[in-house]
Amino acid sequence: MVFNIHTRSNPDSFRPGILRLSLTAALSLFLLFLCHSRTFAATDTLRVTGTVTDSLGAPMPGVLVKVNGSTQATITDASGYFQLKQVPVGATILFSMMGYMPQEMKAGSAPLTVRMRRGVRQLDEVVVTDGYRTTTRAANTSAIGTISGAALENKPFSTFMQSMQGKIAGVSAPLTSGQPGANVNIRIRGVGSLSLSSDPLIIVDGMIVNSGQLSGAVTTSNALAGINQNDIESIDVLKDAAATALYGSRGSTGVIVITTKRGKLGKTQVRADAEGGVASAMPLPHAGKPLNAAQYAELFREGLRNSGYTDPQINDLADKYGLNSGKSNDWYDLVTRTGRQQQYNVSVNSGTEKTKLFASAGYFNQQATTIGADFKRVSGLINFDHQINKRFLLSAGVNISNVDQNTPYSTQYSGNPTWAARVLRPFQLAYKDDGSINTATTGNTNFPGIYNPLWIAKYDNKRLSEMRMLGNTKLKWNIWDQLVYTSYFSVDYNTLEEIIYLNPVMGDGVSAGGTSKNYYSRYFNWLTRNQLDYRYDIPGYNNFYVTASVGYEAQKSKKYLLAAVGSGFPSAHEDLTALSNAANATGAYGQFSNYAFTSLYSNAGINYRNKYALNGSFRRDGSSRFPANNRNASFYSIGGTWNVHEEDFFQQQHILSSLKIRSSYGTTGNANLGNYDWMPQASYSSTYSYAGYNGSQYSIIGNTDLRWETSKKFDAGADIGFNNDRFVLTIDYYHNNIDGLIRAVNTSLTTGFGSVSQNVGAMLNKGWEFTIKGDVLKYKDFNWYSNFNLAINKNQITRLPQGTPERNDMFYLKEGYSFNNYYLKEFAGVDTETGAPLYYTDGGHGATTTDISKASYVVLDRLSIPKYVGGFNNVFTYKGISLGVDFNYNLGYWVYGASDVYFTSGANYTYNKYQFIYDRRWTKAGQQTDVPKYSTTTDNSVSTYRLYRGDHIRLQNISIGYDFSHLPLAKRLGVNKLYVYGRGTNLWTKTFDDRLPFDPEVSYSGFDYQNMQKYKTFTFGVNVAF
């Protein structure tokens, strides 16, 4: 029937048939075996009850209670009580809970009393489950970091990525904008590529999803903003070769595995969370506050005077600029506001032995602290597992979300409110005398250059509506006990509707009489995976086995974009912004962009009594992103571990309670290349058309020799437990050599192109990671749990194409140096007599000059990415009260103010200035200072003058909560959990440079571009479970 394979001569028509085949195969298997359910004959059974408590005697809900050797299981209720029926006499009952040592007891008719002890050394505890395998702690040979769902829940953030900074050693996730829903660029163990994206691969429930910014028109967006943080069970970060090599050509920059919540065994539980709060912009450092009207007016006059203007000229200009008008306003106040936010989540968990279900619905709404920005999400998740019979398990899940986001422009755009607030003079008046918004563009008290941000925020529309559907089904077939076949299919479907409407009255839309650009993008991304897993127990040994798996995977992602632009909008009807109102259709675009991967992979391991384990993997990938001759490549890894604490000799010492040593080596690739970048192309576009004729341009230089970037990763680590594992220290050393680095090699512009991509470079990332966690203090009911982590990464360029210029914008590009090493002329302070800026003639600091062209570039001992990164996360509990205090820190780096020429230099005297310019400028002979005389002829050249120390420690999160569920009233109402909490985020930041004018958490470039102000939040919430 289904498996009638027709042999066809035409290979083109053959392909879809095969794909259908694999799907129908899975489906028909499922149908065929539905009817094969069997029941076991009943033997002597009894009813087992009992109570589970922690080591202090407090009842423990949620402990898994399982009859050994059967699928029968339950979980304890809120009072720690459980009940199992029809348990075979003499059976062993197993108790387990994440974070605790497992316990065993013989079933009996008397109620059991079980005390769980905290512990880390659970050999069979699952460390990570991704699409390819399940790894237990004992057999794990890799460096993996985990964030549990509990740490992500109820955070006042639009994406889970905003909670990741400082949580896992070696993972950085800086927040560079206050835009809710902004993309967060995560880096695992440093920058993994120079030209390709270093974003890690993201897996959601086994699916390799399209992540990052998928939008085409709005300033920023995050494809994963649709995932509700409260739906996440755990986030695992795979860092080394043993963990990532199975991702082959896409594992080089690390892998983040997100697992959503699934139904757990137990009676149906409903949980509801509600949270509300406010947000305000994080205060600007004093040095960076915009000047008030009086200060600005003083500098304005002083600057002109210092530049040789006569008094009448100055007075004339001062009049024109409104300095004498007595009317001014504070732009910073005008563009910021108190944002409101709220979220509501409801979830249902239900599980029987046969069927388990988790379903949730969530609503999240955040108004940003900058005008014109906000974010809304509606999400739903259903995860379903059904044990069809003893041999077949069907799992399915659907996650649907809608994100609605308003996003003003960023960087140096006139439509960026943050930029406008910095640039606009206090004397440019936001409102007319009659109280309406000022839209006049002539006259210097109005808006001849930068637009009035109030008008733009009100009448422009920069909106994204993103609908995401992520669905998967998995059929697991235990062919026999040692052989398992898994068929998996997943779809990641995304549609984005974007509207950029620019009003006809003021702003970028004026010249066209108002414009609207509408984008519709659709991403259809599917993946299928078929895998066989085999386990062979070596006869004659207990717990000595070999595992092997082999699988095939195919993935295709198809993007479709339809866009239209119109201009000429009714100017007196602000609400008529729909594209169909446009007088002229000025653009229409439709295109696609696809990629495909096919992979054959295998994985094998050997485990000797959980003492020694070895693990190897191999993957061969093919990708559509490379020329036919370089399309396929192979990747492999090998890893081993020794659980020293399983050895007899280990028991002879009492300092350590556990010790695990592991190491791995392997290769992975980076295929984050544009879908068709390799091909030299003559392209068509409406931007190439001329006088009504279709136009083409030779616009893509391409390179038909392009290959994958390959990284060779070595990792050695140890997990060390102290004091009965009350403290666990994890240390990792890694050495990641990235070869065949794709580099845009600069070409002579006379070729028509600026650069060509080639596999020419090599780079090394090496470093150390430390995590120590455990109960710092335990006294009666009081407990202080702490997690401190530190990562030290050293980046070094090891090979570059010959003739690569040493100066890479502001960085030194040379073998032996970090890619992020600043290379600038050095500011040497101010001439105390003349107030002129001084520069060191060279790195020796022997002589200074006022002529910057006589200063030479110096290789500075300053990096743009932090040397030390990490977090310090604490939970204090006392009875029902818990207090969480999380810090993160980034130390040892420098930030360049890429927009600062406008806010520091008197040459741009019509722009407002940073406070420190006013405070510290040179005004009289003999004055020792570091800000030169304020004049319109100040040199604007790039030097260390605008380089600031970025080091900072941030109090990222502080929360306090109380669980009322022990109150009699709550119990009477059937409430299992009633947790009330208050939370503050980003409340405090310590910086180390008194000139630093902005928040130092910037992107990996080390440049500040005046992105939207970040914010702090105060929220209050309640979680109820029935």
Next chain:
Amino acid sequence: MKKINQHIWLPVLLAATTLISACGKQFLDEQPPTSVSVEKGILTDSDMMEALAGLYRNLDNYFLFGRNAVIFGDLLADNVYLSSSNSTRLLQQYSYTFIVSSPEAKLLWSQSYYSILQANRIIGAHISVNNNVNQLRGEAYTLRALCYLNLVNWYATPYTVDPAAPGVPLITLSTDVGGAFIKPARNSVAQVYDQIISDLDSAYLIMPDATPSVHTASSNFIAKQAVKALQARAYLYKGDYAKARDAALLVVKNGGYTLAADDNAFNTYWGSPAGRTDKVESIFELNNSAAANNGPEGLDYMYSRNGLGDVLVTDDTYALYTPTDKRRALITDATRGGYQAYFVNKYQNANKTDKDEVKLLRYAEVLLTLAESYARLGDEPNALLYLNKVAQNRDAALVAYSYTGPALTDAILLERRKELAFEGLRFFDLTRTKAEIHRQNMGAKAYTGYPTVKTTDFRRLQPIPEAETAANPTIQPNPGY
């Protein structure tokens, strides 16, 4: 029964897995949606037409002839000043602070060579020759010459000062043929002019007399006579007046171009946003339509009072026009930033959806080139004939000029200034004639100025961009930068 089941399914599964792998080859073939592999780029006449359209469009890039290459010709010279009340565009250029790393320096250079690449692709295309192909290829030759003439005059010493000075690299092969890793040195100014003239000769030789139907015959495209109009300019800049005269004469005799007949026609001409098919005034102008224009970055928007209006006419320039001169109506007397200001009114469609064309070759220029060539060759009657032809057309009340000797040449150059003001040629007229540039001090009305550009000032040459010197060590930078 159970056992048998297992043994049937297993091979089937394995077979299915293997078969999917077997189909991998086509599965991984993905082709881009809007482009073709470049070696398959030009296979037919219509491919070539599309490539040519792409070339024209790139010339309209606002770092090239869409704005900068044209506006610099006045902004850096003496016709205009930048208002102190401005949109912050082009401040550095106006105050003669040219920076090797600035986008303006880089993109004037790189967009020129990108255009040259497109032209080289057309010129080098291997397709069978016919009338269409000859027309299109001739246009590509001409546009390549236009780019080189522009490049050599911005980045190199004028031919009239030193023909042996370093010019710009001559690239005549498409990059897919010539390679991505060339590191060309600068050819001499003389060599660059040789290439320009030879390209124009090639174009003139192959182009049909009348534009075939491959595209419309309008001033938006290079017609055969436009080749000679451009060549006349090249010879004039080179100081080869006899050849400039010959080229200009060919345009006058065979071109069929006319000046606007009266006030009405003159005003209609300057008010129109469309290319022309009637051969009035325009020989070649870049198309800016409602669908394709530079919006707020266009040349028209920069000048127009209905756009940014940042660049204003100096009082001295305004004073050159008599009250009866039609061209005075192309300057508007109004205010800006509280001051009286003269706005350029040659670009009247900045606030319309169909924007102004960028006029790159006009008949009046050819006539004045002819007049100047005659004057410099000593044929004063003919020089006066063509000078008066322009001057009296523009000012009906004007008594015909009767200058002789150097005064005649001066009068022609002044007429050239008045006629071609705000069209980007003034700077080159000053540099080729080795004149000091005096930029009127407009006081508080103007952004910080740079009043006098001496003939020895290194800033008369634009800097070879840093991006070029960094990637191409062979290239010699311009002194002073």
